[in-house]
Amino acid sequence: xxxxxxxxxxxxxxVDATGTEYRDGHIVIEDAWIVAVGDGPAPDKxxxxxxxxxxxxxxxxxxxxxxxxxxxxxxxxxxxxGLAQQATLFEWLVELYPVWALIxxxxxxxxxxAGLAALARSGCSTSTDHHYVFxxxxxxxxxxxxxxxxxxxLRFHPCRGxxxxxxxxxxxxxxxxxxxRDAILAASEYAIDRFHDPAPGAMVRIALAPCSPFSVTRGxxxxxxxxxxxxGVRLHTHLAxxxxxxxxxxxxxxxxxxxxxxxxxxxxxxxxLAHCVHIDDAEVRRFGATGTGVAHCPNSNARLGxxxxxxxxxxxxxxxxxxxxxxxxxxxxxxxxxEMRAALQFARLAGGPQAMTARHxxxxxxxxxxxxxGREDELGSLEAGxxxxxxxxxxxxxxxxxxxxxxxxxxxxxxQAVELLLVGGREIVEGSELRTVDESLVADEIxxxxxxxxxxxxxxx
Ligand SMILES: [Zn+2]
Numbered sequence: 001x002x003x004x005x006x007x008x009x010x011x012x013x014x015v016d017a018t019g020t021e022y023r024d025g026h027i028v029i030e031d032a033w034i035v036a037v038g039d040g041p042a043p044d045k046x047x048x049x050x051x052x053x054x055x056x057x058x059x060x061x062x063x064x065x066x067x068x069x070x071x072x073x074x075x076x077x078x079x080x081x082g083l084a085q086q087a088t089l090f091e092w093l094v095e096l097y098p099v100w101a102l103i104x105x106x107x108x109x110x111x112x113x114a115g116l117a118a119l120a121r122s123g124c125s126t127s128t129d130h131h132y133v134f135x136x137x138x139x140x141x142x143x144x145x146x147x148x149x150x151x152x153x154l155r156f157h158p159c160r161g162x163x164x165x166x167x168x169x170x171x172x173x174x175x176x177x178x179x180x181r182d183a184i185l186a187a188s189e190y191a192i193d194r195f196h197d198p199a200p201g202a203m204v205r206i207a208l209a210p211c212s213p214f215s216v217t218r219g220x221x222x223x224x225x226x227x228x229x230x231x232g233v234r235l236h237t238h239l240a241x242x243x244x245x246x247x248x249x250x251x252x253x254x255x256x257x258x259x260x261x262x263x264x265x266x267x268x269x270x271x272x273l274a275h276c277v278h279i280d281d282a283e284v285r286r287f288g289a290t291g292t293g294v295a296h297c298p299n300s301n302a303r304l305g306x307x308x309x310x311x312x313x314x315x316x317x318x319x320x321x322x323x324x325x326x327x328x329x330x331x332x333x334x335x336x337x338x339e340m341r342a343a344l345q346f347a348r349l350a351g352g353p354q355a356m357t358a359r360h361x362x363x364x365x366x367x368x369x370x371x372x373x374g375r376e377d378e379l380g381s382l383e384a385g386x387x388x389x390x391x392x393x394x395x396x397x398x399x400x401x402x403x404x405x406x407x408x409x410x411x412x413x414x415x416q417a418v419e420l421l422l423v424g425g426r427e428i429v430e431g432s433e434l435r436t437v438d439e440s441l442v443a444d445e446i447x448x449x450x451x452x453x454x455x456x457x458x459x460x461x
Contacts, residue, residue, distance in 0.1 A: 001052035001053070002030050002031055002052065002053075003030070003031055003052065003053040003054075003055070003425065004028070004029065004030050004053065004054050004055070005028075005029040005030075005055045005056075005057065005388070005422070005425055006026060006027070006028050006029070006042045006054075006055070006056050006057070007026060007027040007029075007056075007057040007059045007064060007390070007392065008025075008026045008041050008042055008056065008057070008058065008059055009024060009026075009041075009058055009059045009060040009062075010024070010025065010027075010059025010060065010061075010062040010063060010064045010392065011023055011024070011025070011062070011063045011064070011395070011406040012025040012027065012037065012063070012064045012065075012382060013063065013064070013065050013359070013362060013382075013406070013407050014037060014066075014381055014382040014383060015065065015066050015362060015363055015366045015367050015380065015381040015382065016381045016382070016383050017381075019359060021407075022037075022038070022039050024039070024040065025037065025038060025039050025040065025064075026038055026039075026040065026041055026042040027042075027064060027382060027388075027390065028042050028044075029388040029390075029422070029425045030425075031388075031424075031425055032201055032387060032388055032424035032425045032426075033201075033385070033386070033387060033388055033425070034382060034383065034384055034385065034386050034387070034388050034390075035384055036384055037382050037383060037384060057392070057420065059392060060396075061394060061395060061396030061397075062392045062393060062394055062395060062396075062419065062420075063392070063393045063395050063406040063407070063409070063410055064382065064390055064391070064392050064393075065123070065362060065366065065382070065390075065391045065393065065410070066125075066366040066367070066379070066380055066381050066382050066389060066390065066391070067123065067124065067125025067126065067366075067379075067389035067390060067391050067421060067422070067423065068122070068123045068124040068125065068126075068323075068336045068337065068340070068365045068366060068369070068391065069124070069125070069126045069127075069322060069323075069365065069366060069369030069370050069372075069373065069379060069380060070119055070124050070126065070127040070128060070323070070324055070325055070336050070369070071128055071272060071274075071293075071295035071322035071323060071324040071369045071372045071373065072128060072130060072236075072274040072295035072297055072324025072325070072326055073115065073119075073127060073128060073129045073130065073324060073325055073326065073327065073328075074129065074130055074131065074132075074326070074327030074328070074329070075108070075111050075112040075115040075116065075129045075131070075145055075148075075327075075328075076100070076103055076107065076108050076111045076112070076131060076133060076141070076145075076327075077096075077100075077111070077327035077328045077329035077330070078110075078111035078112075078114045078115045078328040078329075078334065078446055078450075079103065079107050079110065079111040079446065079449050079450045079453050080096055080099055080100065080329045080450070080453065081328050081329055081332045081450070082332060083095065083096060083099075083329060084096060084329075087304070088242065088244065088304060088305065089241060089242045089244065089245075089304045089306060089330075090172065090242070090244045092304060092329075092330065093172060093173070094172070096329060097172075097173050097174055097177060098174060098457065098460075099453065099454075099457045100133045100177065101133070101135055101174065101176050101177045102135070102453060102456045102457055102460070103133060103135060103138060103141075103453065104135070104137075104138045104139060105138060105139030105140070105141060105144045106449060106452075107449045107452070107453055108131075108138075108139075108141045108144045108145055108148075109144050109145075109147070109148055109445075109449075110442075110445040110446045110448070110449035110450075111328075111446060111449065112129070112144065112145040112148035112149065113148045113151060113152060113437060113442050113445065113446070114442050114443070114445070114446035115129075115328055115334055116148060116149055116152040116154050116156075117152055117434055117437055117439060117442050118334040118335055119154065119325070119334065119335065119336055120152055120153070120154055120418075120421055120428050120429055120434060120436075121335065121417045121418065121429060121432070121434065121439075122334075122335030122336045122337045122338070122415075122417065122418065123336060123337050123391040123393065123417075123418035123421060124154070124335075124336040124421075125154060125155060125379075125389035125390075125391070125421060125422070125423045125428075126154065126155040126156070126157065126369075126370075126373070126375075126379060126389065126423075127149070127154055127155070127156060127157070128156075128157040128158070128159055128207070128236070128295075128324075128373065129145055129156070129157075129158045129159065130159045130161050130209050130211075130236060130274070131145060131158060131159065131160070131161050132161025132162055132163055132209065132210075132211040132215075133161075133163075133177055134162075134179060134187075135176075135177060142158055142160060142191055142195070143194075143195075145158055146158060146195055146204055149203075149204070150203070151436065151437060152428070152434075152436055152437055153423055153426060153428040153436040154423060154428070155202075155203050155204075155379075155387075155389065155423055155424070156203065156204050156205075157204075157205050157206070157207060157373055158191075158195070158204070158206060158207075159206070159207040159208065159209035159236045160187065160188045160191045160192075160206060160207070160208055160209065161209045161210070161211050162179060162184040162188070162209070162210050162211060162216065162220065162224070163177065163178045163179065163210075163211045163215040163216060164178050164179055164180065164181045164184060164210075164215075164216060164217050164220045165178065165214070165215050165216050165217050165220075166178040169217075170252065171214055171215050171216075172214045172215055172248075173215050178215070181217065181219060181220050181223065184210075184220060184224075185220075185223055185224070185227060188208050188224065188227060189227060189231070191206050192206050192231050192233055196231075196233055198232065200378060201378065201387060201424065203424070205233070205234075205373075205375075206233050207228070207233055207234040207235060207236050208224045208227060208228045208233060208234075208235055208236070209224075209235070209236040209237055210224050210237055211237065211238060212237060212238040212239075212241075212245070213238075213239070213245060213248060213249050213252075213253070213257055213260060214245060214248045214252075216237075218253075218264065221237075221261075221264045221266065222264055222265070225264065225265050225266060228270070229270070234270050234271065234272070234373065234374055235266065235268075235270060235271045235272075236271070236272055236273070236274070236295075237261075237266070237273060237274070238273070238274045238275055239257050239258070239261060239273040239274065239275060239276055240257045240258065240273075240275060240276045240277055240278045240279050241274070241275040241277055241278075241301075241306055242277070242278070242304075242306050242307075243278055243307075245257060245278075246278055256283075257278075257279075258279055258283040258286065261273075262286070266292075267286060267287070267290040267292045268290055268291070268292060269290065269291030269292065269293075270374065271292050271293065272292070272293030272294065272295055272320070272322070272372035272373070273292065273293065273294055273295065274294075274295045274297060274324060274326070275294075275295070275296075275297060275301065275306070275309060276294045276296075276309050276314070277301055277306050277307040277308065277309045278307060279309075279310065281313070284310055284313045284314055284317050284319070285317050287314055287317060287319035288314070288316075288317025288318035288319045289317075289318075291318070291319070291320070292319060293319065293320040293321070293322065293371060293372035294309065294311075294314055294319055294320070294321045294322070294372070295321075295322055295323070295324035295372060296309050296311050296321050296322070296323055296324065296339075296343055296364065297323070297324040297325065297326040297331070297339070298323075298339060298342035298343050298345075298346045299325070299326070299331045299333060299338065299339055299342050300324075300325070300326030300327070300330040300331040301346075302342070302346075303330050303331055303332075304330050308346045308347075308349065308350045309346075310350070311343065311346075311347050311356070311364070312347050312350075312351050312355045312356060315360070320368050320371035320372050321364055321368055321372075322364060322365075322368045322369030322370075322371070322372040322373075323336065323339045323340060323343055323364050323365050323368075323369060324339070325339055335415065336365060337365075337410075337415050337416070337418070338415040339365065340361045340362065340364065340365045340410075340411055341361070341411055341412070341415060343356065343361050343364055343365075344356045344357075344358065344360075344361040344411055344412075347360075358405075358407045358408045358410070358411035358412060359407055361411050362407060362410070362411060366380045366381065367380035367381050368380070387424055388422055388424055388425040389422060389423050389424065390420075390421070390422040391418045391420070391421055392418065392419050392420035392421075393410050393416065393418055393419060394416065394419050395409045395410070399413050399414040399416050400413055416432075417429070417432040418432070419431065419432050
């Protein structure tokens with residue numbers, strides 16, 4: 001039996017290849033998939049033969065967009081928000097690594113649920129996570145966060161992260177939180193075996209993600225790429241976030257960060273990289289020529305004073321640029337709609353008011369993010385044949401009323417919670433409230449987990 005959902009009366013920004021929009025349109029959903037999008041009321045309100053469940057959603061005064069796609073996160077960091085407030089990236093890492101060494105399955109469960117709940121409320125239907133801290137005896141943290149994503153109801157692309165270059169070998173992280181290369185590769189392959197779903201409509205896909213040039217050996221970067229390509233999963237890491245990293249690469253590898261990745265076979269269209277703030281014009285062109293994706297994280301870059309990524313140039317060069325919230329310890333907001341606004345404002349701060357339009361910002365947050373994850377064929381736009389991941393935003397309240405252009409109301413206007421979020425046709429947020437989890441319970445859990453972690457860190461000092 002089919003479940004049919006019809007949304008009518010709303011403005012629609014489809015974010016399809018030609019930017020089709022409707023002032024007053026409809027979306028028809030059957031089970032997890034969109035079957036029609038168009039102008040005016042839906043042609044068949046009664047539902048077809050064999051339809052057991054029919055639901056009509058009144059979209060008047062609303063804007064429908066694709067569900068937003070978050071391309072970079074560290075969910076566990078939700079348990080260490082608000083710390084190292086004036087630090088640069090390297091100072092912030094050095095202060096937080098010893099605390100992160102104490103995380104366990106309870107910390108990760110609470111943090112992942114909090115982070116994913118905040119993302120859902122901000123209109124995000126698909127999120128990655130880059131988890132790279134695996135303390136011994138902490139439990140199966142990847143399995144824990146996949147369970148957390150299932151409980152919130154988001155589509156999830158966890159990246160099996162890793163660090164194998166400890167301080168004693170010239171890296172930045174303390175030795176106690178790095179792993180052995182063979183153990184990392186075995187755990188990565190096991191994660192693919194257990195969790196990666198290559199089928200259409202998948203709720204979980206795995207990527208491999210050694211952490212950064214200053215915490216991972218050259219050998220692990222090479223082996224992870226070989227493993228990912230052998231198993232058909234994508235690759236992710238941090239790159240060119242700060243000038244300190246650039247100096248590190250020049251001192252340790254004799255080249256700039258982008259050259260280093262190129263040497264390792266990491267500039268390709270199955271790779272997306274977080275940040276890419278400090279890249280020059282020639283490097284931008286190499287991203288475009290190779291189709292290497294970028295997860296732009298403007299609020300985190302601002303929080304750490306890292307700089308502004310050359311997003312408009314990357315787009316002009318043909319590179320996919322999605323948006324990421326980054327870890328909540330360097331972006332205490334953790335919502336994706338605010339990244340959309342920040343991306344627009346940062347592009348304009350760097351390149352003037354022509355540098356990014358509201359529609360460009362929405363594309364970064366949707367279809368371009370789907371491209372980074374290799375899922376543009378089924379996510380990132382509202383079109384028949386795509387998954388029913390849909391955000392419905394109020395544009396008739398105080399925040400949006402009087403702004404004629406609904407996309408401008410969403411991107412330029414006050415950052416608001418999504419009113420309705422569907423993931424595969426399922427209601428995750430309704431009436432701007434989470435339907436899958438109890439928000440106050442999630443808040444209590446993360447408050448307790450954060451206090452316990454802080455107490456453990458205090459006791460160890
Ligand atoms: Zn990050």
